[in-house]
Structure formats: C-alpha cells, structure tokens
Amino acid sequence: MAVKARVYIGFDSKEVVAYHVFCQSILEKSSIPVEFLPISLNNLGGIFVRERNQLQSTEFSFSRFLVPYLSNYEGWSLFVDCDMLMRTDIAKLWELRDDHYSAMCVKHDYEPKVETKFLGQTQTKYDKKNWSSVILFNNAKCKALSPDFVNTATGLELHQFKWLESEDLIGALPQTWNWLVNEYEYNESADLVHFTDGGPYFEAYKNDDYAEEWFAARDRVLYVAQR
Numbered sequence: 151m152a153v154k155a156r157v158y159i160g161f162d163s164k165e166v167v168a169y170h171v172f173c174q175s176i177l178e179k180s181s182i183p184v185e186f187l188p189i190s191l192n193n194l195g196g197i198f199v200r201e202r203n204q205l206q207s208t209e210f211s212f213s214r215f216l217v218p219y220l221s222n223y224e225g226w227s228l229f230v231d232c233d234m235l236m237r238t239d240i241a242k243l244w245e246l247r248d249d250h251y252s253a254m255c256v257k258h259d260y261e262p263k264v265e266t267k268f269l270g271q272t273q274t275k276y277d278k279k280n281w282s283s284v285i286l287f288n289n290a291k292c293k294a295l296s297p298d299f300v301n302t303a304t305g306l307e308l309h310q311f312k313w314l315e316s317e318d319l320i321g322a323l324p325q326t327w328n329w330l331v332n333e334y335e336y337n338e339s340a341d342l343v344h345f346t347d348g349g350p351y352f353e354a355y356k357n358d359d360y361a362e363e364w365f366a367a368r369d370r371v372l373y374v375a376q377r
Contacts, residue, residue, distance in 0.1 A: 154183040155244045156227045158217045160210030161188040167351050168232045171368045175236040178367070182241045187220070189213050189229070200301045214282065215300045215308050218292035225290075230342075231283045233349045235364050238341045243286075243327055251321030252291035252314055255281045256328035278310045281320075283344060284328040291319070331358050 157176070161169050173186055189210045191198065198213045206212070214229050221227045226247050248254065258280045294313040307313065311320055329340035332347055336359045343360045350361035351368075 153241070153244070154185055155180070155240055156185045156187065156221065156225065157240070158187045158189050158214070158220070158227055158229045160208060160214055160229070160231050161190040162209045162232060165208075165232050165349075165351070167368065167371075168349055170371050171351075171364060172230075172232050172234050172236065174371045175234075175367045176240050178370075179236060179238060180240045182244065184240060189216070197297050198301065203305075206305075212300060212305065212308060214285075215295050215313075216297065217285070218287050218289040218295045219297055219300075221287070221289045223289045223293050227287045227289055229282075229285045229287065231344065233345045234284075235343050235345075235360055235367065236341070237343060237360075237363070242341065243323075246323060246327075247286055247288070248321050249288065252288050252319040253311065254286040254288075254321035254323050255284055256323045256325050257281060257320070258325075258328070258330065260330070260333055280328065280330060280344070280346065281311070282309045283346075284323070284342065286321075286323070331360060336360075 159169060159172060169188065176184060191209050191213065194213060194216070197219075198216060200212060202209075208231070210231075217227050217229045228243070246254065258278075260279070292313070299313065300308070303313070311317070314320065325334075326337065326339060326341045329337055329343045331343055331345045340360075345355065345358060345360075345364075348355040350356050350358060350364045355361070
C-alpha cells in the first residue's frame, strides 16, 4: 500500500486564508499523497461539546486532541495549527514516526516574548508551550483521548500531555519542524515555520520572517482560484 500522510489541520473561521495557504505549501512540495482533514467546529457537532473559554486563542485549541478518536485509534495522524508554512517535503516529517512513542512533537523550551497574540488574544504562558501545535499521534496508543476526556479535561491536562502515563512516551522531533517565527532567529533550514503571534495575513505581521514566502504561496492559491 502506498504511503499516505493523514494530516489534520486546525481550522479557525478567522484564519480561513491561512488554512488554504498552508495546504498549498504542503501540496507543492509533497512527494507522497496527503489526506487533508480540517478540525472545524462545524463538523464536530455532538462530538466536541465543551464551551469556549476566554483563554482559547483559536477555535481548535482543545478539539485538536480528538485526532486519535477521529482516526479510529488506528495508524498515525499528524495534527498541525493552520498558521504555518511548509518549506520542505512533508514525507520527511512522516518518516520520523517512531512506534516506541505514543506522540511526537518539538519540545520547545522558551517563554513567549510578547504579552498578546493576534486580535488582542492573551498570550498564555505555561510549561510545554507550543508542544501541541505540531503532534504526530500514534493513535492506538492515545486511547485516553476519548471525546469525554477531551470535553472535560483542563487545558493544561491536554496541552501538557498529562493524558499519557509517562513523559517518556513523548518522542522529540527536530526543532526545525515547528520553527517559531519571532521567537527564534531566522533559519534558512527551517522545515515548517509557525507564525505564533499572528501571521502575514494580519497587517501587523506582514514583515515577519518568511512572510514573503507566505504571500507567494497565497498568490498561487488566488491565481488558481481566479483561473
């Protein structure tokens, strides 16, 4: 059977363009088939029922943890935020899957430089910040993430991977697979860049590192749409 990457992407109604640009950046460089699955609240009626709280910066802050359930707890799935840009072949990331682990992510160790995020959202600071923005889920080993748990667990229980029995079950991905724009210095070798405090689609961030690449991908999306 041909290798296929199953990719769940957080979808926010305020970042529609970002979602499609990110998909475009993946498609343009991928050497393997990719299945795109948006994590959209409109599609999760009766499954994701928890009320939104004021600390959530996106509509998918918590619903991302439904990925193993939505994958029938089978195989591997990748979750990624939508405010990103792929700069290389996603097959290289997919090849990093390791069955020794229940989940894999970039283990950031930093404190955000800014106090507010895009659209005035509060920048919440906590241990394992941004670990959950790119997760390779080994779905069969993530059965603790049931809809009931995802709907009732605290934000920290979810984002700090407390649903796993041990932190030894979290595998480390190279930092280049979740390179935090404006938190880390420009890196030409960054594979997947993450516009954590907004993104070029907002006026205040149009001159960020990698913004030129993002706009080029956006223009290609618009060109296809207008043909």
